[in-house]
Amino acid sequence: MKIEILGPGCPRCQALEANAKEAVKELGLEAEVEKVTEMGKIMAYGVMSTPGIVVDGKVKGSGKLFSVEEIKEMLKG
C-alpha cells in the first residue's frame, strides 16, 4: 500500500503526514508514506486545497487536516 501526502510543506501537511504514519502503525499495515511537494504532481491529482491524501493512486480527501481515526477509515475502505 502506498500513501501520498500532497502539500507544499506547510505545517498542516506535516501534521497530516504524522497522522497518516500513526494510522498505519495502529492498523499494523505494510505501507509507505510519501510526501509529494511538487506542484505539478499535486495538481495532476486534481487537488486544489492542500493538504491532500492519496491512497494507492486514489484521492481520498483534501483541504483538511484529517485525524488519525479518519485516515484509518480511508485505509480500511
Next chain:
Amino acid sequence: MLKIFTILADIITYQWFGLEKGHHLTEAVHFFIEDTTKIFFLLVTIIFVVAIIRSFFPPERTRSFLAGKNLFVAHVLAAALGVVTPFCSCSACPLFIGFVEAGIPLGVTFSFLISSPMVNEVALVLLFGLFGWKIAAIYLFTGLIVAIFAGIIIGKLNMERYVADYVWEIRMGQAEIPTMTWKERIQYAKGYVREILKKIWLYVLGGIAVGALVHGYVPEDFLLKYAGPSNPLAVPVAVILGVPLYSNAAGVIPIVEALMSKGLPLGTTLAFMMAVTALSFPEMVILSQVLKKQLIMTFVGIVTVTIIFVGYIFNFII
C-alpha cells in the same frame, strides 16, 4: 441579544469583584469581561455556521463555477466566493494554478485571492461583536468592492507573461468532488472551529486586554489630535503599519476598536484593518512560487492604493 454580555459583565465587575463605577480600573475590567465572553460566544457560533456553509463550496466547485462566465459577473462572483471558500495561505499556489488552468482570467483569479483573506469570518465576527453590524456590513461590502476593483485593474494590465512559466504547463487531473453527509459537515465544522480557535484565542485575549487598557486609561479624543481627518498622512501610515501585523487580525481588531473610541476616524480604521488582513508578507512569499516579482509588486501596489483610497473616501464622507 448581545446585551446579555453587558449584564454579565455588570454582575461580575460590580457585584463579585465589588469594583466602583467610574474608575479607570473598573472600566478596563468591565470592558475585558464583556468583550471576551461576547467575542468567544460569537466566534464559536458564527464560525460553526460559516464552516457548514463552506462545506458546500470546496475550491474545486468554485473553480468550475467561475470558468467561462461573463467577465464582470466573474469578478463579482469571484470576490463573493472568496468569502465562503475555505482558504489558507499555504493553499494559495495550488488554488492559483487550478484557477488559471481552468481558463479563469488572471484578474478574476486575483479578485478571489484578494477577497478570500480580507473578508474572512474571523474579522467579520470581531467587527460585528465589537463595532456592531453596521461597520461589519460596511467592511464586508467595501472589502468586496476593493477585491472586484483591484482584480479588474490587474486583468486590464494583461500581465499573463508575469506568471511563472511552468504554471502554464501544468495539466490538472480530475478529482471527484467529495459529497459530504450532514454528519460529515457537522464534523468538519467542529474541527474547523477548533482549528481556528486554537490559532487565534491568545491573540484575541491579548488584543482585548490591550483594548481594555486603552478604554480605561487613554483620554477621550486623544487620537483625534494626531490621527484625525485633518492629518492627510494618517491613512497611508495606518496602511503601512498594518502590513506586518498579518495573521494577527484577531488581536488587532479589539485594539482598533478601542482606538476608534478615542477618536481614530472610520476611514483610517477601515484602511488599517484591510491592510492587516489583505496584505501579508508570508502570503507574498508563497505566491512568489507562481508569480514573477513584477506581478507581485503590481498586486501589492494596486491593493495598497485602493485601500488608501477607501480610507480617504470614508474619512471624507463621515
